Amino acid sequence: MSKAIEFKQIKKVYGEKTVIEGFDLTVERGEFVTVIGSSGCGKTTVLKMVNGLVIPDGGSIFVEGRDISEMDMISLRRNIGYAIQGSVLFPHMTVEENISYVPDLLNKKDKERTKKAVEKWMGIVGLEEDMRERYPSELSGGQQQRVGIARALAASPDILLMDEPFGAVDEITRGQLQTELRQIYEKTGITVMFVTHDISEALKLGTKVLVMDRGKIEQYAAPEDLLKAPSTEFVSRLVEKERRVCTLPDEQLADCGHSGAAGHLL
Numbered sequence: 541m542s543k544a545i546e547f548k549q550i551k552k553v554y555g556e557k558t559v560i561e562g563f564d565l566t567v568e569r570g571e572f573v574t575v576i577g578s579s580g581c582g583k584t585t586v587l588k589m590v591n592g593l594v595i596p597d598g599g600s601i602f603v604e605g606r607d608i609s610e611m612d613m614i615s616l617r618r619n620i621g622y623a624i625q626g627s628v629l630f631p632h633m634t635v636e637e638n639i640s641y642v643p644d645l646l647n648k649k650d651k652e653r654t655k656k657a658v659e660k661w662m663g664i665v666g667l668e669e670d671m672r673e674r675y676p677s678e679l680s681g682g683q684q685q686r687v688g689i690a691r692a693l694a695a696s697p698d699i700l701l702m703d704e705p706f707g708a709v710d711e712i713t714r715g716q717l718q719t720e721l722r723q724i725y726e727k728t729g730i731t732v733m734f735v736t737h738d739i740s741e742a743l744k745l746g747t748k749v750l751v752m753d754r755g756k757i758e759q760y761a762a763p764e765d766l767l768k769a770p771s772t773e774f775v776s777r778l779v780e781k782e783r784r785v786c787t788l789p790d791e792q793l794a795d796c797g798h799s800g801a802a803g804h805l806l
Contacts, residue, residue, distance in 0.1 A: 544569040544604060544699060544731040545590055551598030552585055552755075560585060560755040563599070567748075569698075572725050572732040574746030576739060576778070582755040583735050587701055590733065591620045604698065618642055621692035621700040621730075625707040628688070629676040635662075635687050636672040642695040654694075661690035664724060666716075682713035689721065693730075702734040706741070718745060739778055743767070751775050 543566055550563035560582045567573050575583045588594040589601055592613045601608050608616055629638050636658055643654040662669070665686040676684055685705060692700060706714045722745055725732055736742050742749050743763040751758040751766070751774070759771045767783050770776040 542569050542605075543567070543602070544571070545733070546602040547586070547589070547599065548602070549599040550586075550589065550596045550601065552582070552589075552594070553597045558755070560596075561598075563755065563757070565750070565757065565760065567731060567733065569731055570729050572722075572745060572747045573734065573750055574742035574748075575733060575735045575750045575752065576737065576742040577752030577758070578754070579737075581752040583750075583752050584703055586752075587703055587733055587735050590699070590701055591617050591622060618646060618695065619697050619699075621695070621697040622702075623688045623692040623700070623705045624703045625705055629684060629691070631676050634673050634675055635667065635679070638676070638687055639690045639694050641691060646695055657694045657696070658690075661694050664693075664727075665690045665720060680713075681709045682717065685709055685713075685717060686720075689717075689724075693724070693728075698731060700730050700732045702732065704735055704737065707737070714741075721745065739782060743779075743782055751778060 545565075545567040547563050547565040550560055551558065552560040559580075563582075563586065565586075575587065577583050585594050589596055590603065590608075592608055603611075603616065603620070630641070633641070639658045639661060640654045643657050647653050658672075662671070667683065667686050667690065671679070671683070676687070679687065685708075688705065692702075706717050709717065718741065724730075734742075734745060736745075743766070746763055748760060749763055749766055750760045753774050759766060759775045761771075766775060766779055770779055
């Protein structure tokens with residue numbers, strides 16, 4: 541696998557406080573990396589560095605092998621999907637206009653291509669055709685989040701950044717969105733970085749889980765490896781409940797939403 545994102549000796553300072561220092565991480569192309577950690581540990585800061593919304597005070601970030609400090613930020617961001625909690629849609633635009641916003645910028649003369657992209661992603665994220673002309677205020681929270689995901693993916697980016705995108709929806713909708721996102725990932729092979737505060741979500745979605753505390757990497761590993769062999773006491777405490785769940789018999793795992801395979805991790 542080749543490198544999609546690379547952080548080299550990253551440092552970030554806010555005022556007199558150093559929040560990240562000596563941060564090194566490589567995200568391989570096609571990975572779904574979930575990022576979790578204590579509040580204020582720097583996970584959102586790291587995410588926003590990928591598309592230049594936060595500028596490091598030291599070190600270098602490479603996207604697809606290119607140092608982003610030498611790239612045009614507008615071009616960089618147009619080629620990276622970005623979805624955040626609450627979706628933050630343009631309130632004066634319809635669903636179709638929201639989803640087509642970036643494709644319109646990239647393909648000003650190819651309206652048919654943009655129209656097909658809107659149709660494609662509305663279908664993939666579970667939005668009915670008759671929602672095209674609705675405005676965000678006319679949608680439920682789950683529908684708004686689906687529009688946000690469709691908008692982030694409509695330009696077919698190679699990388700998708702997501703910052704607690706499902707934090708503002710109810711549990712049932714959250715579960716549906718998680719399933720849909722995982723299916724989108726499996727269909728497209730896109731590289732994903734996904735910040736969450738929910739360890740269950742991190743383990744369910746990620747092919748790799750990045751655990752952070754106080755600006756440092758505690759562990760970066762596949763979900764099953766975190767459950768089998770947490771590398772620090774912080775990680776062990778974080779996954780303790782999930783590890784107990786994974787020792788339940790298969791029939792009890794099914795009742796609580798875990799796959800039978802998880803029951804054999806320990």
